[in-house]
């Protein structure tokens with residue numbers, strides 16, 4: 001799965017920017033993005049401020065691409081549910097910010113979204129393996145959250161490999177997502193480590209043709225891991 005991040009898009013033209021990655025046939029089956037990654041930042045959990053619920057609600061009405069909301073905010077226990085109720089396909093909260101992450105996952109699922117848990121580059125995976133039984137997606141950050149266009153931190157691939165093993169051996173059922181510094185030079189290493197879903201901001205929206213950039217990233221993944229797909233996850237399809 002490829003999830004372009006609109007953090008690197010033109011915020012005054014979000015509907016057009018979503019359409020630019022929807023693919024010729026619309027949606028993932030038509031060759032476009034599987035998810036649209038939406039970075040919500042509150043200037044407290046991270047030193048940057050982006051957008052919030054009203055923008056997500058409008059975006060939801062402006063595109064058919066399922067929204068992948070990445071909440072880099074304090075107190076997600078209070079705010080995350082609104083994004084699920086707004087129709088986001090996946091709502092990801094940071095384990096470093098959540099107070100009661102198990103209840104939070106339950107509430108997100110009850111509101112009809114997939115529940116995602118994100119870990120920063122310096123946060124270990126092991127303490128959260130049991131918690132992850134309650135989640136549908138794991139977002140491994142491969143840059144410090146806060147800004148697009150940073151360099152990929154390859155050390156985090158060890159956590160991806162661990163997560164991949166836990167999924168492949170049936171200990172966890174979740175989609176492994178990576179976010180930060182994904183481009184033509186880094187995506188193959190991430191695919192080899194076992195990533196299911198690749199977030200890419202500047203590599204997509206910094207390209208002359210964002211739609212082509214999505215197709216090119218997908219092609220790199222296909223070459224590296226031709227048999228991988230995400231079973232049973234809404235919006236993923238069986239072809240990605």
Ligand code: DX5
Pocket residue numbers: 005006007008037039070143144145146147148149150179180181182199200201202203
């Ligand atoms: C960073 C965000 C990312 C960002 C990635 O905090 O979570 O989603 O958009 O941008 P690139 O792909 O440029 O590293």
Ligand code: ZN
Pocket residue numbers: 005037038039070179199
């Ligand atoms: Zn993100």
